[in-house]
Amino acid sequence: MTPPGGFLTGTGSFTTGDLALLIVVLVLLAASAVLALAETSLVRMSRAKALALVEDGRRGARVLVRLTENPQGFLNPLLLLVLVCQLVVATLVGILAHSWFGAWGVVAATVFEIVIIFVLGEAVPKNWAVHHPERAALFSAPLVSALVRFWPVRILSGALIGLANLLIGQKGQYLGSAVTESELLAMADVALEGDVIETDERALIHSIIEFGDTVVREVMVPRPDMVTVNADQTVEAVLERGLEVGFSRMPAVDQQVDDVVGIAYTKDMIRTVRSGKGGDAVRSHLRVAHFVPETKRVSDLMREMQAETFHLAVVVNEYGGTAGLVTLEDLIEELVGEIVDEFDVEEVPVERLDSGELRVSARLAVDEVNELIDARLPTGPWDTVGGLVFDLLGHVPVAGESVTVDALRLVADRVNGRRIERVRIVPIVLAAPEGDP
Numbered sequence: 001m002t003p004p005g006g007f008l009t010g011t012g013s014f015t016t017g018d019l020a021l022l023i024v025v026l027v028l029l030a031a032s033a034v035l036a037l038a039e040t041s042l043v044r045m046s047r048a049k050a051l052a053l054v055e056d057g058r059r060g061a062r063v064l065v066r067l068t069e070n071p072q073g074f075l076n077p078l079l080l081l082v083l084v085c086q087l088v089v090a091t092l093v094g095i096l097a098h099s100w101f102g103a104w105g106v107v108a109a110t111v112f113e114i115v116i117i118f119v120l121g122e123a124v125p126k127n128w129a130v131h132h133p134e135r136a137a138l139f140s141a142p143l144v145s146a147l148v149r150f151w152p153v154r155i156l157s158g159a160l161i162g163l164a165n166l167l168i169g170q171k172g173q174y175l176g177s178a179v180t181e182s183e184l185l186a187m188a189d190v191a192l193e194g195d196v197i198e199t200d201e202r203a204l205i206h207s208i209i210e211f212g213d214t215v216v217r218e219v220m221v222p223r224p225d226m227v228t229v230n231a232d233q234t235v236e237a238v239l240e241r242g243l244e245v246g247f248s249r250m251p252a253v254d255q256q257v258d259d260v261v262g263i264a265y266t267k268d269m270i271r272t273v274r275s276g277k278g279g280d281a282v283r284s285h286l287r288v289a290h291f292v293p294e295t296k297r298v299s300d301l302m303r304e305m306q307a308e309t310f311h312l313a314v315v316v317n318e319y320g321g322t323a324g325l326v327t328l329e330d331l332i333e334e335l336v337g338e339i340v341d342e343f344d345v346e347e348v349p350v351e352r353l354d355s356g357e358l359r360v361s362a363r364l365a366v367d368e369v370n371e372l373i374d375a376r377l378p379t380g381p382w383d384t385v386g387g388l389v390f391d392l393l394g395h396v397p398v399a400g401e402s403v404t405v406d407a408l409r410l411v412a413d414r415v416n417g418r419r420i421e422r423v424r425i426v427p428i429v430l431a432a433p434e435g436d437p
Contacts, residue, residue, distance in 0.1 A: 018096055025092050029121055032085035037125035038140030039078045042067060044130070045137045053134065064141040077148050077157040086117055184209055207335050216301060217294040218365060218383050219334050220315045220324035224419060228253050231261050235285060236278040239269035249312045249327075252286050257322045260314050262286025291316050294323045302331045356427065359413055362386025362420040373425070376406050385410065386420040404428065 047068040053061035067074050090113045097105030097112070129136035147153055188205040191197045197205075227245050229238045231252040242250060248266045253259050264282055272278060272285050290313040292301055305311065305328050317323040338349070350372065351359040360369065363384050366377050382388050389410050390396075392403040397412040397420065404410075407428050414422040 018099070021092050021096055025089050025096075028085045028089045028092075029116070032082055032089065032117070032121040033125040034140065034143070035078055035082045035085065036122055037129045037136050038144050039075070039082065040126040040129040041133050041136035041140055042074060042078075042144065043071070044133050049134075050137075053138070058134075058138055060138040060141045063145050064137055067141055067145060074144050074148050076161050077153050078144065080157045080160065081147065081153065086121060089113070089117060089121075204336065207337075211335055212297065212299045214298045214334060215294065216292055216296045216298055216313075216315050216326050217323065219298055219330045220294065220326040221330070222324045222363070223257060223322055226251065226257060226322075226325055228257060228260075229264055229282065230254075231283040231286070232281050234278065235269050235272045235280050235282050238264050238282045239266065239273055239278075242266040242269065251289065251312075251314055251325060252282060258320075260289050260291075260322060263289050263312060289314050292326070293318075298326075298331050298334060301326070302328070305331070353424075358425040360385060360423055360425060362389070362423050364423075369425070375408060377408070378405065385423045385425075389420060389423060402426075 042064075045064065045068055047065065050061060050065040050068045054065055093113055094106060094109045097109035099105075101108060185206060188197070188202050192199065192202040227241075227247055228251045229241055231254055233241075238250070238252075242248070242264070243266070250264050250266075251257075251260045252262050252264045254261055261283065264286055268285055268287070269282070272280065290308070290310050292304075292313045292315055294315050294317055301313065305313070311328040313326050314322060315324045315326055349361045349364050353359060358373065363386065365383055366379055366385060366388055369375060369385055370377055377385075377388060380388075380391065382391055388405075389403060389412060392405060392410075393401065396418045397415060399412060399415045402409050402411040409426040409428055411424040411426060412420050413424040414420070
């Protein structure tokens with residue numbers, strides 16, 4: 001006999017109560033899918049991307065920014081709600097299947113729950129969120145923001161997370177993971193591969209990020225390459241020297257390079273000569289010299305140059321001796337690459353030879369060589385290829401002397417006195433053992 005308000009099924013009757021439970025199951029399954037979509041999209045959304053969406057004027061972007069500022073604030077409640085929805089769905093489906101089909105209904109319900117909950121409640125929404133992260137995040141942000149502000153959800157999830165932290169001995173608040181320099185560099189590489197940015201833009205991004213870690217010693221003009229004038233020389237002689245080398249500023253020294261007493265500006269010398277004082281000693285027409293340690297970061301030095309309006313600084317080592325000099329142009333070149341003007345007559349830093357070898361300036365940084373030829377030359381107290389050759393040989397080389405490292409032969413191609421000027425990099429091709437094809 002059919003009970004009131006229902007009809008017979010295989011082993012039981014379908015009542016209005018069963019219909020209500022079935023509707024609840026469908027609603028909870030849909031809620032689970034929406035929450036799963038929100039979880040995936042919001043976790044994949046970075047704060048930087050959310051800010052970009054705000055700048056684009058996308059609806060819901062400001063709510064999205066607030067959520068990404070504190071991922072823990074929405075992630076724990078979301079995980080709790082998804083779990084509750086799926087557990088309730090599984091329980092109700094089991095009850096209905098048992099009432100309709102008996103013991104076999106439990107088996108059928110288990111299979112049904114695995115397939116339906118996984119496909120409709122997990123795989124479909126999460127995969128859609130992966131392929132449409134912005135749309136999914138903007139759609140779900142207002143809903144999630146309302147849910148995490150709902151006090152029962154906030155209190156319950158907070159209590160459960162507090163219990164979990166107590167059990168594992170975890171203290172403090174999760175602050176999220178900061179974006180590291182290596183991640184930014186990798187993002188630039190991925191953007192280049194996806195044709196989002198150009199090669200030059202990628203190189204500029206790398207230069208800007210690495211700029212903060214560079215110290216003055218790596219970009220300075222070393223002591224042997226410095227052009228100085230004697231403070232007792234006449235203004236006319238100093239002006240002639242400045243015009244000869246094409247420099248607008250030159251350090252003036254007393255007896256040796258370690259005794260820098262000021263900076264001679266060519267434009268000051270021109271004014272002095274035109275006023276009829278060309279025979280004066282340049283000492284009385286110098287400007288104050290700025291001294292910086294060789295370990296100073298170039299980013300700090302650039303800000304200092306901007307604030308105090310000077311373009312040249314003398315670099316000193318830990319013993320107070322002159323290690324070199326650095327100009328504002330040197331700092332800018334670290335960002336945008338070499339700047340060549342009509343007075344620059346230096347050799348190109350890298351020459352590619354027909355034999356596949358490279359001839360580079362001994363002053364070229366080891367890091368630049370590694371990036372240029374995808375090598376793994378060692379780093380250490382030295383900064384340049386010439387310094388590496390000196391360290392590996394242990395003595396001043398003669399022209400043509402070489403050393404092998406990382407399947408490369410480094411040849412002292414040109415040596416001037418005790419100084420290496422050019423290094424030839426020769427890849428070593430290992431011969432195949434006899435009998436190999």
